[in-house]
Amino acid sequence: MASLANILRQIAEPDTQAAQKAAERLDSLVKPLGSLGRLEQLAIQLASIRGNQPLHFPSKEVLVMAADHGVWQEGVTPSPQVVTAIQAVNIVQGKAGVSVLARAAGAQVTLIDCGIIGPDIPGTLNHKIAQGTGNIATGPAMTREQAESLLIWSAERVIAKAESGLSLLAVGELGMANTTPAAAMVAVLTGAQPAQTVGLGANLSPDRLAHKISVVEKAIAVNQPDPSDALDVMAKVGGFELVAMAGAMIGAAAAGIPLVLDGFLSYASALAACQIAPALKPYLIPSHLSAEQGATLALEALGLTPYFDLNLRLGEGSGAALALPLIDAACAIHNEMATLAECQIEL
Ligand SMILES: Cc1cc2ncn([C@H]3O[C@H](COP(=O)(O)O)[C@@H](O)[C@H]3O)c2cc1C
Numbered sequence: 001m002a003s004l005a006n007i008l009r010q011i012a013e014p015d016t017q018a019a020q021k022a023a024e025r026l027d028s029l030v031k032p033l034g035s036l037g038r039l040e041q042l043a044i045q046l047a048s049i050r051g052n053q054p055l056h057f058p059s060k061e062v063l064v065m066a067a068d069h070g071v072w073q074e075g076v077t078p079s080p081q082v083v084t085a086i087q088a089v090n091i092v093q094g095k096a097g098v099s100v101l102a103r104a105a106g107a108q109v110t111l112i113d114c115g116i117i118g119p120d121i122p123g124t125l126n127h128k129i130a131q132g133t134g135n136i137a138t139g140p141a142m143t144r145e146q147a148e149s150l151l152i153w154s155a156e157r158v159i160a161k162a163e164s165g166l167s168l169l170a171v172g173e174l175g176m177a178n179t180t181p182a183a184a185m186v187a188v189l190t191g192a193q194p195a196q197t198v199g200l201g202a203n204l205s206p207d208r209l210a211h212k213i214s215v216v217e218k219a220i221a222v223n224q225p226d227p228s229d230a231l232d233v234m235a236k237v238g239g240f241e242l243v244a245m246a247g248a249m250i251g252a253a254a255a256g257i258p259l260v261l262d263g264f265l266s267y268a269s270a271l272a273a274c275q276i277a278p279a280l281k282p283y284l285i286p287s288h289l290s291a292e293q294g295a296t297l298a299l300e301a302l303g304l305t306p307y308f309d310l311n312l313r314l315g316e317g318s319g320a321a322l323a324l325p326l327i328d329a330a331c332a333i334h335n336e337m338a339t340l341a342e343c344q345i346e347l
C-alpha cells in the first residue's frame with residue numbers, strides 16, 4: 001500500500017493551457033458570447049482536467065460506498081438498520097434510484113461494502129472494515145489507522161480503475177443513520193453549530209430533530225475531534241463510507257479524472273478530502289443542491305455552486321448520476337458546434 005503522502009504528490013495542477021484553448025474555442029462558436037452560461041465554465045473545467053486528451057468521457061462509474069453506523073442505536077433515523085443491506089442488494093440488482101439513473105446516463109454502478117452489518121453481499125465489492133462503526137455518541141467511529149488505510153485503499157482503487165480506462169467518477173453512499181456523522185463532520189470542519197448542520201435525513205420526524213442535534217453535540221463533546229486534522233475528524237465522528245468517499249476523491253484527483261459530487265454526505269467527505277488534499281479542489285464537480293439542512297453551508301465552505309436544485313435528498317449517488325448528461329452536454333457543445341466563422345457571422 002502506498003503512503004498517503006505519495007498519493008497526494010500525484011495530484012497535478014489542472015492544465016491552464018488546455019483551459020485557455022477550450023475558452024477560446026467556446027468563444028468562437030455560433031452563439032452570443034457566453035450564452036451557454038455555466039455549461040461553458042463546466043466545459044473549460046473538464047478541458048483543464050483532460051489536458052491534451054479529447055474532451056469526452058466514454059467510461060463513467062457511479063461508485064456507491066456503503067456501511068452501517070453504531071449511532072443508529074441513538075434513534076437518529078426512522079429507517080431500520082437492515083435497510084442498508086437490503087438496499088445494497090437493490091442497488092447492485094439495478095432496482096434502486098441510483099441504478100436507474102446511472103443506467104439512463106450510461107454509467108456503471110459499483111457498490112463497495114465498507115462495513116454493512118451482516119454477511120458479504122453478492123454483487124458488491126467486499127471491503128468490510130467492521131460490522132458497522134462504533135457509536136459516535138459514546139466513542140470513536142473507528143481507529144485512526146482504520147480511517148487512514150481505508151482512505152488510501154479507496155484512493156488506490158480509483159487510481160487503478162483510471163489506469164484501466166475509467167475516465168470519470170461519480171460518488172454516492174448508503175448507510176442508515178449516516179446523516180448524523182456527516183452533520184458532525186460538517187460542523188467540526190466548518191466551525192458551524194450542529195443545529196445548523198443537522199437535518200431530517202431520510203424523513204426523521206421533525207419533533208425528533210432536537211434529539212438528533214443533541215446526539216451530534218454529544219458525539220463532538222465525547223470525541224473532541226481536532227478540526228485541523230480531517231483524518232481525526234473522520235475517524236472519531238465519521239463513518240466508513242464517508243472515509244471511502246473522501247479517499248475516492250483523492251484518488252480521482254491523483255489519477256487526473258473528474259469527480260462528481262452527490263448530496264450532503266458527499267459534501268461532508270469533500271470537506272475532509274479538501275483539507276487533506278487542497279490540490280484536489282479543481283477536480284470536483286458539484287451536481288445538485290441537496291435538500292438536507294446544512295447543504296448550503298457545506299457547499300459554501302467548499303466554495304462550490306451546484307448546477308441544479310431538484311429538491312433531491314435520496315443519496316446513493318442519484319444526484320451525481322443526474323449530472324452526467326450535463327457533463328456530456330458540456331463536452332458536446334465544445335466538440336460539435338459550428339463556429340461563427342464557418343457560418344459567416346461577424347458579431
Ligand atoms: C429505503 C432507503 C433508501 C435509501 N437510499 C439512500 N438513503 C439515504 O438515507 C440514509 C441517510 O438518512 P438517515 O441518516 O436519516 O438514515 C442513507 O442511507 C442515505 O444514502 C436511503 C434511505 C432509505 C430509507
Ligand SMILES: O=C(O)c1cccnc1
Pocket residue numbers: 179200201202262263264265290291292312313314315316
Ligand atoms: O443529500 C443527500 O444525499 C441525502 C439527504 C438525506 C438523506 N440521504 C441523502
